Amino acid sequence: MSNLSSTFAALGDATRFAIVEKLLQEGELPAGELRTVGQISAPAISRHLKVLRKAGVVEQRIDAQRRLYSVRPEAVQAIGSWSMSYREFWQKSLDRLEMALNQEMRKK
Template sequence: MNHMVRTFAALSDPTRLSVVEELMQRGELPAGDLVAHAGMTGPAVSRHLKVLREAGVVTQRAEGTKRFYKVAPEAMKAISDWTISHHSFWAAGLDRLDAILAADDEVGDE
């Protein structure tokens, strides 16, 4: 469970989540492309990438002086597995919310 805490903590930052979404959409990218996407300085993006790397959300490979990043498929699978395993919890909560909203609509229509 500690690994999931690190994963969700890393993804809780809007910039890091945006970087991960960009990598998921476009595939492996050099750090420079991520800097342009994030609209912040190279060192700032580098710090975000370090957090994502340490959490196991992205992987890095070097090619000469360039660093390339991609989403770690095993991290996305772990998130998916965790979400699916908690499906009944979420479904029950959403069902209760639907019932409350439907009852509220009925009261409002009277």
């Protein structure tokens, strides 16, 4: 599986996506804090974090008995790079769509 596809797979679960969003918004957090993303058990969160880590989406730092997680910037950037590498395609298509919509507006 391509590296990027595993990244997508990791983010393709609603709970994991919520975890990543929370880490992006609040920065590094201990595993326990991440339970608030839903009504879910600690072991479940722990396993999701393992999946995210294996996919290179988050990294772990140890602080006493706590495990602090944060998003790996490379992962988010890689996703952006992929989208941008097809920018010409989607930009063009969306421009055409917008023009068509403006045409419609002028008719009324």
